[in-house]
Structures are given as C-alpha cells and as structure tokens.
Amino acid sequence: MTDLNRRHLLAGAAAGTAAALTSFGAPTARASVAPAGAQAPGFYRYKVGNYECTSINDGARSFPLPDTFVTNVPKDQALAAADAAYMPKGMVTVPFNPQLINTGSKLILIDTGNGVANLEATKGAVGRTLQNLAAAGVDPKSIDVVLLSHLHPDHTNGIRAADGSMAFPNAEIMVPSVDWAFWTSDENTAKAQTNEMMKNYFANVKKTFAGIESKVTKYDWGKEVAPGITSIATPGHTPGHTSFAIASGNSKILIQSDVTNIPEFFLRNPDWHVVYDTDPDLAQATRHKFYDMASAEKATVVGFHFTFPCIGHVEKDGAKYRLVPVAWNPVI
Amino acid sequence: MTDLNRRHLLAGAAAGTAAALTSFGAPTARASVAPAGAQAPGFYRYKVGNYECTSINDGARSFPLPDTFVTNVPKDQALAAADAAYMPKGMVTVPFNPQLINTGSKLILIDTGNGVANLEATKGAVGRTLQNLAAAGVDPKSIDVVLLSHLHPDHTNGIRAADGSMAFPNAEIMVPSVDWAFWTSDENTAKAQTNEMMKNYFANVKKTFAGIESKVTKYDWGKEVAPGITSIATPGHTPGHTSFAIASGNSKILIQSDVTNIPEFFLRNPDWHVVYDTDPDLAQATRHKFYDMASAEKATVVGFHFTFPCIGHVEKDGAKYRLVPVAWNPVI
Numbered sequence: 001m002t003d004l005n006r007r008h009l010l011a012g013a014a015a016g017t018a019a020a021l022t023s024f025g026a027p028t029a030r031a032s033v034a035p036a037g038a039q040a041p042g043f044y045r046y047k048v049g050n051y052e053c054t055s056i057n058d059g060a061r062s063f064p065l066p067d068t069f070v071t072n073v074p075k076d077q078a079l080a081a082a083d084a085a086y087m088p089k090g091m092v093t094v095p096f097n098p099q100l101i102n103t104g105s106k107l108i109l110i111d112t113g114n115g116v117a118n119l120e121a122t123k124g125a126v127g128r129t130l131q132n133l134a135a136a137g138v139d140p141k142s143i144d145v146v147l148l149s150h151l152h153p154d155h156t157n158g159i160r161a162a163d164g165s166m167a168f169p170n171a172e173i174m175v176p177s178v179d180w181a182f183w184t185s186d187e188n189t190a191k192a193q194t195n196e197m198m199k200n201y202f203a204n205v206k207k208t209f210a211g212i213e214s215k216v217t218k219y220d221w222g223k224e225v226a227p228g229i230t231s232i233a234t235p236g237h238t239p240g241h242t243s244f245a246i247a248s249g250n251s252k253i254l255i256q257s258d259v260t261n262i263p264e265f266f267l268r269n270p271d272w273h274v275v276y277d278t279d280p281d282l283a284q285a286t287r288h289k290f291y292d293m294a295s296a297e298k299a300t301v302v303g304f305h306f307t308f309p310c311i312g313h314v315e316k317d318g319a320k321y322r323l324v325p326v327a328w329n330p331v332i
Numbered sequence: 333m334t335d336l337n338r339r340h341l342l343a344g345a346a347a348g349t350a351a352a353l354t355s356f357g358a359p360t361a362r363a364s365v366a367p368a369g370a371q372a373p374g375f376y377r378y379k380v381g382n383y384e385c386t387s388i389n390d391g392a393r394s395f396p397l398p399d400t401f402v403t404n405v406p407k408d409q410a411l412a413a414a415d416a417a418y419m420p421k422g423m424v425t426v427p428f429n430p431q432l433i434n435t436g437s438k439l440i441l442i443d444t445g446n447g448v449a450n451l452e453a454t455k456g457a458v459g460r461t462l463q464n465l466a467a468a469g470v471d472p473k474s475i476d477v478v479l480l481s482h483l484h485p486d487h488t489n490g491i492r493a494a495d496g497s498m499a500f501p502n503a504e505i506m507v508p509s510v511d512w513a514f515w516t517s518d519e520n521t522a523k524a525q526t527n528e529m530m531k532n533y534f535a536n537v538k539k540t541f542a543g544i545e546s547k548v549t550k551y552d553w554g555k556e557v558a559p560g561i562t563s564i565a566t567p568g569h570t571p572g573h574t575s576f577a578i579a580s581g582n583s584k585i586l587i588q589s590d591v592t593n594i595p596e597f598f599l600r601n602p603d604w605h606v607v608y609d610t611d612p613d614l615a616q617a618t619r620h621k622f623y624d625m626a627s628a629e630k631a632t633v634v635g636f637h638f639t640f641p642c643i644g645h646v647e648k649d650g651a652k653y654r655l656v657p658v659a660w661n662p663v664i
Contacts, residue, residue, distance in 0.1 A: 032437045033474050035384035039664050040375045040468070045368060052367035059662045086645055086656060093659055105364045124663050136372070142365050308660035313418055324418060325657065327425055328640035330391045331456050332371050 041135030042128060044309035045332045049248025051228065052102045052332070054136055057308040058113025058158065059126035060095035062088050070265060071273045071280065078265065078272075085264035094262055096154050097310040098129055099255055099302055100138065101246060103227045107138075108145040109168065110244060110255055111304060112158025116167070129158045130167060143168040145226050147219075148175050149257035150238040151183045152276065153204045155304070160208065174225060177218035179240025182278075184213075197275070234259050234290055236283025237276065243290065253300040253311075259283075259290045261305050263323045267291070267314065270321060291321045300326070373467030374460060376641035377664045381580025383560065384434045384664070386468055389640040390445025390490065391458035392427035394420050402597060403605045403612065410597065410604075417596035426594055428486050429642040430461055431587055431634055432470065433578060435559045439470075440477040441500065442576060442587055443636060444490025448499070461490045462499060475500040477558050479551075480507050481589035482570040483515045484608065485536045487636070492540065506557060509550035511572025514610075516545075529607070566591050566622055568615025569608065575622065585632040585643075591615075591622045593637050595655045599623070599646065602653060623653050632658070 042057025069092060070078040079090065087093045098111040112129060119127035133140060146168050148156055161167040182188060183205040192198035209216060219225045221233035221242065232243040237258045244255040260266035261274040270287045273280035294301050295316045302311050303323075312325040374389025401424060402410040411422065419425045430443040444461055451459035465472060478500050480488055493499040514520060515537040524530035541548060551557045553565035553574065564575040569590045576587040592598035593606040602619045605612035626633050627648045634643050635655075644657040 033434060033439050033470075035434055035436070036377060036386075036469060037384070037664070039377050039662055040373060042660070042662055043372045045371050052369070054368075057660065057662055060659065086658065095659065102365060102367055104367070107365050126662075128662060137368060138365075308662075326418065327392065327427065328374070328389065330371055330374055330389055330458075330460060330640075332369070 042132045042308055043136040044311075044328075045136075046309075046311065046326075046329065047251070047332055048101075048246050048253050049228075049251040050104060051246065051248040053246070053253075054100040054102075054138075055302070055309040055311060056098045056100055056109075056113075056129055056132045056136070057310075058096035058098060058129045058132070058154075059122070059124070060093055060307070061122065061125050062091045062093040064090055065092045066275070068275050071275055073269075073272055081265050081268065087264075092262070092265075094305055095307050095310065096126060097302075097304055097306070097308055098155075098158070100133070100136070100143075101226075101229065103229075103248070106144045106227055107142055108147055108226050108229065109143050109171070110147045111149055111155040111257070112146060112167070114154050115157030115160055116162045117157070117160065119162075126154075127158075130161075140168050141170050143171045146171045146173050147226060147229070147244070148173070148179075149243070149255075149304070150176060150241040151179045151205050152201065152238065152258070153208070155257075156208050157204070166212070172217055173212065173215060174217045174219050176231070176240035176242045177220055178235070179238050179242075180216065180218050182239040184209075232290075234286045236279045236281070236286045238278050241283075241286075253302060254290075254294055255302045255304075256290065256294075257304050259287055260303065263303060263306055267321050267323055270319075292316070295321065374464045374640055375468040376643075376660070377468075378641075378643065378658075378661070379583070379664055380433075380578050380585050381560075381583040382436060383578065383580040385578070385585075386432040386434075386470075387634070387641040387643060388430045388432055388441075388445075388461055388464045388468070389642075390428035390430060390461045390464075390486075391454070391456070392425055392639070393454065393457050394423045394425040396422055397424045398607070400607050403607055405601075405604055413597050413600065419596075424594070424597075426637055427639050427642065428458060429634075429636055429638070429640055430487075430490070432465070432468070432475075433558075433561065435561075435580070438476045438559055439474055440479055440558050440561065441475050441503070442479045443481055443487040443589070444478060444499070446486050447489030447492055448494050449489070449492065451494075458486075459490075462493075472500045473502050475503045478503045478505045479558060479561070479576070480505070480511075481575070481587075481636070482508060482573040483511045483537050484533065484570065484590070485540070487589075488540050489536070498544070504549055505544065505547060506549045506551050508563070508572035508574045509552055510567070511570050511574075512548070512550050514571045516541075564622075566618045568611050568613070568618045569606075570610050573615075573618075585634060586622075586626055587634045587636075588622065588626075589636050591619055592635065595635060595638055599635075599653050599655055602651075624648070627653065 044055040046053050082092050096113050101108040114126040116127045116130050189202040192202050221231050225231045228247050230245045234243040235241050243257050246253050277283040291314050294314045301314050312323045315322050376387040378385050414424050428445050433440040446458040448459045448462050521534040524534050553563050557563045560579050562577045566575040575589050578585050598604050609615040623646050626646045633646050644655045647654050
C-alpha cells in the first residue's frame with residue numbers, strides 16, 4: 001500500500017532503537033499524534049448592517065426524552081420526531097445559544113446560557129458561554145448590557161460566574177418587566193409550590209437575582225431597548241417572553257428566543273406544546289403569528305434552541321413550518 | 333431606558349474630559365469594542381469509533397451563476413434552486429471541506445482544498461485549509477498521508493504551500509490510479525485543448541504534480557488504502573473519482589467526495605448535471621447508486637461541497653434525496 005521512503009526508513013530505525021532501549025511494546029513507524037479530545041470553539045460571526053453579531057454556543061444537552069416533554073401528543077410521536085432528526089436513540093437534544101451584538105457603541109449579550117457552574121456537572125455539555133466568549137476574544141468586563149428574553153434558568157444563570165459573582169461585572173441587566181413581575185411575585189411563588197418545575201423556576205429567579213434586584217432594569221415591549229434593538233411581545237412560553245428585532249442600515253434579523261424550543265419538534269409541529277411553557281395555548285398562537293410574519297418577510301431568524309450557529313430562515317410548509325439553516329460563511 | 337450607575341458616571345466624566353481635550357465629536361458613555369472582522373476558525377471534530385476526525389473548512393466561493401453551471405436544465409431553474417437556498421441573489425455558493433482522520437497511528441488528510449496561493453486572490457474566501465489546520469492545532473509536518481479523491485484543482489492544489497513547496501512535507505500523496513492515468517495522458521491532454529475547462533484541468537494536474545510524479549502513490553478501488561479507510565468506486569465526476577468508507581469499531585461513515593457538487597442543487601435534483609463532470613450520465617448513475625446505499629444504511633455522509641461542517645444523513649424523498657445536516661456537538 002505504501003512506498004518506503006527515506007523518512008519511513010529513518011523513523012523506523014529510530015523507533016527500533018527506542019524499542020530496544022525501553023522494551024515498551026512493538027515499535028511503530030513513527031510517532032502518532034494524540035487526539036485533541038475537544039471540540040472547536042463554538043462561536044460564529046455574522047453582520048447585520050454595520051453591527052457585528054456573534055452566535056455564542058452555551059452547549060447542548062441530550063437527555064432521555066421525558067414522558068411529558070411534549071404535553072399534548074403521545075410520547076411515541078415525539079420519539080419519532082427525535083429519531084427523524086437523528087438524535088441519540090430515545091433521547092432529545094436541546095442546544096442553547098446566546099447572541100452577542102456589537103453595535104459599534106455598545107456590546108450587548110442577549111441571554112447568558114446555563115451558567116458556568118453547570119460546566120463540570122454536565123461534563124462540558126452546557127455552561128460554555130464564558131469560554132466561547134473568551135475564544136471569540138471577548139472580555140466579559142467589556143459587555144455593556146445583558147438583555148434577557150425571559151427568566152428561565154438556561155437564559156439567566158450565566159449572569160453569575162462560578163463563584164457566584166457577576167460574570168459581566170460592568171453590564172446593566174435588563175429583564176422584561178412582565179416576566180420580572182410574574183417571577184418575583186410572592187403570590188405566584190406560593191401558588192407554584194405544588195408544581196415541581198414551576199417551584200424550581202421561581203426559586204431559581206430568587207437565587208439568581210439575589211442582592212442585585214435594585215440593579216436590574218425592566219424593559220417593556222415595542223421599545224428600542226438598546227441601540228437598534230427592539231423588544232417584541234412573544235408571550236406564552238413565559239408571561240413576559242420577548243423576542244428582538246436587530247436593525248442596522250437596511251438589514252434586520254429576528255432573535256426569536258424561545259418562540260419554539262427545538263425546531264425539529266415545535267417548528268415542524270407548531271401546535272405541539274413543550275412542557276416548559278407557562279401558557280401553551282398562548283405560546284402556540286404566538287408561534288403562528290411570529291412565523292407567519294417571519295416567513296412573509298423572509299426574515300433571518302435566530303433561535304436560542306436551534307442547533308449552532310442557530311441562524312436560518314423559516315418557511316411555511318402547509319400547516320407546518322420548516323427551518324432552512326444558513327450556510328457557514330468563512331468570511332464576514 | 334438605562335439607569336445611570338457609578339460606572340456610567342465615571343466613564344461619562346472621562347469621555348467628557350477627552351472630548352474637551354480633542355474636540356473629536358460627541359463624547360460617548362464609554363469606549364466601544366472594535367469589531368473582530370473575522371470569522372471563527374473553520375474546523376469541527378467528530379468521532380468514528382476510536383478515530384478522531386476533523387472537518388476542515390477550506391472556505392466557500394460565491395460567484396454569479398454561470399449559464400452552464402447545470403448543463404441539462406434551464407438557467408432559471410438553477411437560479412430558483414439557489415434562491416430557495418438563500419444564496420446571494422443571482423449567485424451560487426460552493427463550499428470546500430477536506431477531512432482529517434486521526435486513526436491513532438496515522439494522520440490522514442483527505443483532499444486539500446484550493447491551495448493557500450488562492451487565499452489573497454479570493455479575499456480569504458478559499459484556501460483556508462492550512463490556517464484552519466493550524467487553528468485545530470495540527471502541524472502540517474505531522475500529516476502522514478494526503479489521500480486525494482480525484483484530481484480537480486479544488487481537491488489537489490492545497491498540496492502546495494504559498495511558495496510552491498510541499499505543504500505537507502512528510503506526507504505520502506495518494507491518488508486514484510484511474511484518475512492519474514486519465515489526467516496525465518498526453519493523448520487526453522491533446523484532445524482537451526478545444527475545451528477551456530478541461531484544458532485548464534489537465535494543465536493544473538501537470539503543474540501541481542510537477543517534480544513529484546515519482547513520489548505519488550496510486551491506489552485502486554475496493555482496497556484498504558489507509559488503516560480503516562476503504563476506497564469506493566464512484567466514477568463519473570472524473571473517471572477515477574473515489575469516495576471512502578471510514579470504519580473503526582462498530583462505527584462507519586462515508587466520505588462521498590464529489591458524488592454531488594452542492595446538495596441544494598444536485599442532491600435535491602440528482603438528475604441535474606454539474607458542468608464539472610467528465611461523464612455526467614455516469615455521475616448521475618453513481619449518485620443514485622451511492623445515495624440509495626447510504627440512505628438504506630442510514631449512513632453518516634460527509635460531502636466535500638456540503639456547507640461546513642458538511643456532515644449529514646441522506647434520505648430518499650421520492651425520486652429525489654434530502655440532506656439532514658448533523659447537529660453541532662459541543663463535546664466529542
């Protein structure tokens with residue numbers, strides 16, 4: 001199969017000598033290269049007009065599909081959708097992707113991922129936002145605004161560093177006023193104690209924002225919450241769930257946040273309900289409204305739970321929708 | 333919109349002073365962060381059994397769709413396909429992706445991209461293989477085998493460094509024996525002089541392999557050409573065009589090479605003929621045979637001209653096929 005050449009002969013001779021000296025197994029023709037054992041950094045840059053945006057991968061979690069992951073269809077239908085998307089057998093894979101927007105005057109991080117505290121516990125599956133920001137050359141101290149779409153843990157918990165201090169110490173933390181009112185209400189917290197998931201959500205908001213409540217800025221819908229960034233009402237997933245339009249020059253993209261959870265399930269089947277929705281019927285209505293608008297506009301849509309780099313176009317496909325991911329651009 | 337805090341006040345004061353000193357426009361609240369202006373490195377790791385593989389992006393080229401890019405359908409059909417894939421208006425985008433296979437004992441690079449000499453001329457669009465190998469921590473000197481699927485310039489020209497020396501100085505260069513015989517034949521070269529594209533292809537083989545003809549190893553089909561790597565006959569695109577099966581443990585993938593050029597055109601429409609095919613009817617027959625096999629086996633398929641990271645599953649879709657790209661895995 002191979003021709004011996006001078007290099008092979010020399011390497012063989014050297015290996016032979018080493019083997020004679022150490023007696024460690026059979027000599028090989030030459031030293032092999034150790035596997036790297038790690039993935040490439042998970043960041044991807046794209047332009048919106050004059051704005052330089054970066055999709056930051058916080059990771060992806062695969063877990064056995066819970067019986068109730070989709071609340072309104074039989075589990076075998078959900079399993080079939082996972083299988084059709086080549087997810088690991090019997091499992092579902094959920095990715096997480098915050099977005100960094102450099103407007104030229106402000107550096108804005110939209111959502112923060114699961115938090116670096118989860119990195120070790122998940123064997124590196126999630127909590128990668130800080131390391132992928134570092135790979136992209138971004139100093140957490142340089143971030144001016146952390147703009148949260150809603151107050152679920154996979155979006156908020158990255159505001160804390162591993163030691164509990166603020167991961168983005170110079171950033172203003174902006175939250176949707178409706179979500180803030182909902183998740184910090186003592187009355188709502190009390191009502192949620194019988195539902196394990198909701199109970200944990202309320203406890204997580206309390207813990208995550210403990211001591212910084214007064215530093216949090218509340219924003220409303222339909223406002224320019226940061227330069228060129230407009231908040232869009234997309235309630236249902238949570239009461240104050242928010243999407244964003246990013247506009248610069250003649251360009252615009254839509255950051256959908258969690259209008260769907262994973263598109264393989266809920267964009268293909270917009271009437272399926274994910275267990276995490278506070279008001280699944282409203283989330284479903286929001287989904288149709290948002291995607292009908294996005295597909296009519298041929299808008300570029302960024303999805304927090306789309307697979308990295310999590311950017312694509314949404315098209316109507318009868319009563320369903322389909323996602324056409326963007327092609328990787330080697331230059332920006 | 334924002335609350336003033338101590339940092340803003342301090343930064344504002346500093347900026348005010350600077351503005352007073354320099355009179356350069358309006359003071360801003362704080363220093364902005366310069367855009368990075370460059371894409372993330374284009375490499376992606378995946379495992380095949382014990383083998384660690386790396387998809388290496390050589391770049392992607394967008395160019396006005398030539399009238400004859402698809403030789404057997406009207407141009408407006410091809411334009412519609414480009415449009416449906418959200419390619420730049422009136423253009424076609426072709427990506428290029430060599431694959432690096434670390435078997436544990438050998439480091440094998442399958443195809444080499446357009447060559448670093450093209451990097452400047454294309455403003456970084458193609459010729460990125462060496463820099464993406466470097467980003468992946470791979471020393472070109474450590475590569476044992478360069479395994480070429482066929483002798484088209486976008487696969488072969490990366491064997492040369494910018495100064496014309498061998499880019500992978502310690503690597504054995506392996507070529508399909510059928511392609512070698514075809515492209516180095518004086519008779520074939522003479523016959524090709526009336527066809528500009530073919531003429532250039534013959535000239536490029538002559539130039540690229542000048543002085544190293546005797547160092548090139550020819551391989552045949554249906555052989556284990558490197559550990560765990562079997563050559564598969566997929567002729568038509570060129571007479572000796574070759575795909576590969578990579579097998580380790582219970583895992584296997586198929587490196588299709590150019591069974592299709594871009595999947596948005598030729599996998600969706602397997603009977604469309606790309607202008608680059610030497611024998612388009614044979615290429616079409618090969619395409620059906622290969623994809624019928626790959627879809628029946630539910631094989632993971634790697635395509636040189638799929639968008640990075642260029643890995644997916646091919647499914648039958650009536651008389652057509654569809655590609656389901658893999659989800660980005662943050663760990664390997």
